[in-house]
Amino acid sequence: MGDRVITPLDPGFAPLALAYRAFCGDVKARGDGRRFVLRILRGKGRSSAFETLIFPDGVADERNIRMMDRLIKSLLWIRGGYAIQVSGSEVIYRHLKAAYQPSGSREFDARFMARVYEQPFQVENIENPEDIASSQEASSAIGQHLDGCRIGFDAGGSDRKVSAVMNGQTLFSEEVIWFPKVTEDPEYHYREILCAFRAAASHLPRVDAIGVSSAGVYIDNRVMTASLFLAVPEALYAQKVRDIYIKAAHAIGPVPLTVANDGDVTALAGAMGLGKGRVLGIAMGTSEAGGYVDEDMHIMGWLNELAFVPVDLSPDAALDEWSGDRGCGVKYFSQDAVIKLAPAAGIALEEGLSPADKLKRVQRELAKGHAGAAQIFETIGVYLAYALAWYALFYDIGQVLILGRVTSGRGGQLILEKTRETLLKEFPGLSEAFDIALPDEAARRVGQSIAAASLPEIP
16 A cells, blocks of 8 residues: 555554555556446435446456445445445445345445435446436535524533524523433433523524534434434434424524534534635544535535544454444544553553543643653544545545544644644645644634524524
């Protein structure tokens, strides 16, 4: 795969971006590359297409399969969809057909997407590549509406934030600790959400609109899947959770409501602060969250579930216990990454500590000058540089914002510095194409509440 910047604490890391660059180079060198086209369908006529050159069937089948499996999974989790269509390789089609079936290697992915889009997952082989060679994308001009009296609600996994915003000015804001992920009764979630709405409403002369920023996948303001409701029994999900924000907003009044993924709202907040679009936001916390706004500062309606996007091609890459896959972002850009690297850094973490407390322990060691702790965040910085080179295949990026509690304190600066250094060496074109920054924490909090409140348009 060629020379690369070595990750200080993970020398076995095999960057997917470098593997793909080498793959494309080798295919081109043979001179007989075959056109391979794929498209992801996600409903309402929307689709995302991608094409590349691969080895002819029968020449390097294992390499074709390994590379295209990772590329297709990446496009699926970034864009979202209920069907994969491919053209150009019978061998790859057969692999995908088996992988996305029950008991197949991608069963988790297929089940997740089927639930989100409420229809069975499909893999199709298309004879004519031109039939699937074009995308049908549509952006939504939600956000940036600052007129009137608005409620902005940010539903986090450990605390909920709400703001009362009038004509772009925050009149009231509060953060309340809550326990949504471990609570089975959905009435608890509803009461907490409604309590937050009412608290903000009490500081406004009237309520003209409500905007919600929440982790998870939302379609038409409905909760398709979200970790906030992880403990709610499946039998109650459709009845009590699907329309939970719609019901809570209706209790305030017949006002416009817009619910958006928190990653997208973070990217929107960053774009509003910068005054320009093409912003990719990456939050490193309990997991890896992503969000994106295009050149017009519009949200694309994509999943942006970067936690499940692969970045490491090593057969010994870290295993994600939930999806059963290896080398995916959740183990490289979250508190799990810090915990994973701690032993190699010479930091022993007590088994009884929660993941959040283990992260804090490492951050305390870093503050005390522990050299191994510094290497943890430098390693994450190298990870991030190569991941950004991979993400750039699927996003038009002008600005990257990194945030989340993993980036708190000196660790964030170390990640930032190592990411920039690695990009400059390995991908100088990308280093010039986009900047990477850490938003100010205080500004981000206020900006997030205003961005959430700005989501709906008042008729």
